Amino acid sequence: MLQADILLLLFIALLGLCFGSFYNVVILRGLSGESIAFPGSKCPKCNTPLKWYHNIPVLSYLILGGKCAFCKCKISIQYPVVETLTMVLFICAYLKWGLTVKTLFAAVFFSLFLITTVTDILEKVILTRHAYILGGMGILYSVLLMFYPQLNSGMFAGQNPVVVSLLGVLTGVCVMEILARSGYFIAGTRAFGEGDSYIAGALGAIFGWKYILIVLGAGFVIQFIFSLPVFLINTYRTGKKLTVFEFILFFALAAVLWIAGNKVEPVIYISGLVLLVLVALHLIRNIVKDIKNPSGGTYLPYVPAMITAAFAGMFLWF
Helix, strand or coil: CHHHHHHHHHHHHHHHHHHHHHHHHHHHHHHHCCCCCCCCCECCCCCCECCHHHCCCCHHHHHCCCECCCCCCECCCHHHHHHHHHHHHHHHHHHHHCCCHHHHHHHHHHHHHHHHHHHHHHHCCCCHHHHHHHHHHHHHHHHHHHHCHHHCCCCCCCCCHHHHHHHHHHHHHHHHHHHHHHHHHHHCCCCCCHHHHHHHHHHHHHHHHHHHHHHHHHHHHHHHHHHHHHHHHHHHHCCCHHHHHHHHHHHHHHHHHHHHHHHCCHHHHHHHHHHHHHHHHHHHHHHHHHHCCHHHCCCCCCHHHHHHHHHHHHHHHC
């Protein structure tokens, strides 16, 4: 029995590597607008068609030393990374849910999570068709729950799955659009791209209207943690030392007000709060402007943070 389990695990790992190789094609040709089927695999630099043994996931990259077999140009590290990540995600799905329908859907969800994350990181682009497929699969799963209650999970327990899923789409899109359009009042531009709203709606279809709020909130926390150091370092390097000073001032004021509490006069405390809000609004204005200026070097896309939260949510609630 143990031997059979190991063989099955190896098969799933190989399956993940093969799908990961295909996902690289989906990602790169989706961004370039080429067909994912024709022509066959070729070097993106010299356009020479590749042999079958040049396409062995991870192994070919290692054997070729990360270079094209023909023109010797460097092969992007993206290829083995995506292949390996897909393998890991497939294995994790199997170990979590076994050989079940849930595992099949989880593998599809994880695959689309990975693809949309990579396209957003590479080109700051979300392909709407990927969001539509992701959302469609989420709604399809909710339909199956109507007929196979044994597939149910905490996200839809005791509720009408299809209604919860559709409300999740609406909630995800509306929340992201409200936040995105609030940028017009602060900095005269959207705070987030339209692609983020598509992905939020698709995730809403998977998680339902309640849990998508948790995913979005966790995504903002993750985004803040990773964006803050990048924002401060690059802001300082570009000579905007006043913004860095404002950021330090904000946290210093927040700390003082938190420690002071009711120990100071109400007038002083309220004055401190007003100053804190003014500093915060000015910082938000600068950050929103920076988000819409990728060339400034401090831009970090939000979708990877949102997808990271979704990965965690899948393992916790699905």
